[in-house]
Amino acid sequence: MQTDPETSQATETPADPAEAAAAQETAAPESQESPTLDPWEELEADVAKWKELSLRTAAEMDNLRKRTAREREEAIRYANQRLLEDLLPVIDNFEMGMQAASQDAKSMIYIGMDMVRRQLNDFLSAQGVEEIPATGLFDPNLHDAVAQEDCAKGEEGRILRVTRKGYKLRDRLLRPASVVVSKLPSEGGAA
Numbered sequence: 001m002q003t004d005p006e007t008s009q010a011t012e013t014p015a016d017p018a019e020a021a022a023a024q025e026t027a028a029p030e031s032q033e034s035p036t037l038d039p040w041e042e043l044e045a046d047v048a049k050w051k052e053l054s055l056r057t058a059a060e061m062d063n064l065r066k067r068t069a070r071e072r073e074e075a076i077r078y079a080n081q082r083l084l085e086d087l088l089p090v091i092d093n094f095e096m097g098m099q100a101a102s103q104d105a106k107s108m109i110y111i112g113m114d115m116v117r118r119q120l121n122d123f124l125s126a127q128g129v130e131e132i133p134a135t136g137l138f139d140p141n142l143h144d145a146v147a148q149e150d151c152a153k154g155e156e157g158r159i160l161r162v163t164r165k166g167y168k169l170r171d172r173l174l175r176p177a178s179v180v181v182s183k184l185p186s187e188g189g190a191a
Contacts, residue, residue, distance in 0.1 A: 080127055081169055088167060088175055091120060095165075124167075132166035134159050134177045142166060144176040151182035158182045 037045070098117060101110040124130075132142050138157050146163055159179045166177025 077128075078169065078172065081172070081174070084124075084127060084129055084167075084169060085174055091124075092164065094120070128170045129167050129174065132168055132173075132177045134162040134166065134179055138179065138181045142168075142173065142176055143181075144178045145181045146178045147180045148183040149180055150185040155182050156184045 094113075094117065098110075098113055101107065101113050104110060134143065136159065138145060138159055143159065143166065149160055151158065151160070158181070160182050161180050162177055163180065164175075164178035167174040
């Protein structure tokens with residue numbers, strides 16, 4: 001008698017009952033994991049999945065567009081920052097020349113330099129550059145203390161004088177103002 005190999009495998013049962021139980025357990029989860037859905041329900045599930053993916057992609061694109069616009073606006077707004085930072089030492093030297101020329105305020109050199117200073121100030125204002133006020137109390141966010149000098153009681157932390165002007169470009173600090181700050185006299189000072 002000849003047996004068909006396919007039917008003999010299907011009708012063969014393991015001799016060990018534990019093996020038979022394990023074979024049934026492994027076969028059972030497979031049938032439970034993939035319950036057959038109605039084709040219409042499968043299509044609706046696919047539509048819901050693709051709709052959610054489409055909405056997420058649209059939101060990501062909108063966020064990318066907003067971030068790109070914000071970065072472009074900021075790049076345009078602060079495009080001249082490097083140029084202005086390099087220009088500040090030139091302005092410092094020009095101011096020292098103005099102090100030297102101010103000895104004779106009626107000379108043509110002083111009058112010409114004063115006109116150039118006004119043009120520089122107008123240019124800086126048009127670019128959004130403003131000088132940092134160096135009066136009142138010391139602010140470590142805007143000022144750089146280069147020295148301290150003794151002062152009267154209760155006047156500690158006040159700006160006494162400016163050694164180098166500071167500037168801001170709109171809301172960004174270009175360069176802090178270098179200042180001399182007051183401090184209380186030490187108790188054990190020399191007599």
